[in-house]
Amino acid sequence: MTIKEKQDEIIGDFEFLGNWDDKYEYIIQLGKELAPMDPIYKIDENLIRGCQSRVWMHPEYKDGVITFTADSDAVITKGLVSLVISVLSGHTPKEIIDADLYFIDAIGLSSHLSPTRSNGLLSMVKQIKMYALAYQAKSLQS
């Protein structure tokens, strides 16, 4: 699936969830179910500092696509991290750089991407794009 198709699928899923508690219940569930991050990657170098919740993220570049694993100490953030990863993982650096992440706004959680909220998610999306840029530069060199 393309990044766009994945986002549209998430938006579709959320349309079935009526009120806010259902949406949050779903996100919290995703947070709890996120595949655990290998502890060797849960280190300060991989820490994305937000003001309140912390996010760890590790990229792996193989066969032209990037795969991300991540974790957060706040479960709602972790659920959103899980969604972001599911959308962007397995794509080429160029696809990730060009991606417009509209689904967070569309499912009514845009406040998580507000710079004033500074909870790590915005920094995480920026970091993902930075990795993609770096891998793209690397692949162009080689």
Added chain:
Amino acid sequence: MIKDSNVLDVEKVRKDFPILDTLVFGHPLVYLDNAATTQKPEAVLNAMNEYYHTINSNVHRGVHHLSQLATDAYELARKKIAEYIGAKHAHEIIYTRGTTESINMVAAVFAKRYLKAGDSVLVSGMEHHSNIVPWQLACEERGATVKVIPIDGNGELVLDGLDKLLSEGVKLVSVNYVSNALGTINPVRDIIQAAHRHGIPVLLDAAQAVQHMEVDVQELDVDFLAFSSHKIYGPTGFGVLYGKEKWLNELPPYQGGGEMIKTVSFEKTTYNDLPYKFEAGTPDIAGAIGLGAALDYVQALGLPAIRQVEHELMVYGLEALQEIEGLRMIGNSANRAGVLSFLVGDIHPFDMGEILDKQGIAVRTGHHCAQPIMDLYCIPGTVRASLAFYNTPAEIDRLTAGIRKAMKLLG
């Protein structure tokens, strides 16, 4: 449920604050973030509106009629502030942008005059970053150090070693009256007396005190005191530094510009009298008038009545929160004001804050700009519900129901 206090008609008082009728995500707002900023009564909004509508003009400069009226209103506010904190003279009240600027001002000018290499400034382990970083900056520049009065597990200051600390090159003590993160009311009288026995001046960060209880600078014999307008029902961006006349006369000016000078030539500038020596540039005139109106409002309600109503609410809140299984209070001082800081199980405060927000309940989450305290407790932060006299037991019930709902979702 206890009935609303009979010393204040809370339902009537709430009508003075139009914003309290706001709906958030379809729920009536429960505003429990008063330690961050308080809401403004209509009287404050009207006073500021009227200033701009009828007498807006620059102060102290114009010979014209409006300038005179503006100056009168602006200086009347200074008298009200002086009276409110029991200052001997109105000119001991310096207008600033808030507590942070007040502390930075003292740190900068005091360091310039009195701090030298090897000296130290003593703060406490429960300070807001605003009462840590200005001293670190000032001390770094002078080769001095910042020392810390430790705190215990209950969130109270440990004063056993205070005399020893004070005898080790301390030039100034700067502590908060009430902790913004824990709500602890510190024994500042004891600290001031101890410091004075060593001939050391004391600055009180009263940002979380003046809105909750009577503070009298002469009775405390405190040398400097700082507070913010917006935490005592006044406008944002305005605040106060009180200083004893003798200190303010001795200290050099902070910033240069208009208003703070008597005569200027390229060879020599002579500074204006107090308080203007410390007030360079056109000031926040509406801010001063707004704070004056806020203090009038608070005094009309009466601080003893406010204290009683808030105390009853605090007791009710503490009991209600402690009934929640897995909830632990952060800071257990018996002597506290305004703040209920807590954590529930292993729920991240940020998650709790978000689910409460969705239910229309405004609390603060995080480290509350007091990271050293969070490090002491080894926690990422707390959920902080902070009270004002316009809050009700019914709102506390909304909070506890909201927490239970969050526990169900997050658990």
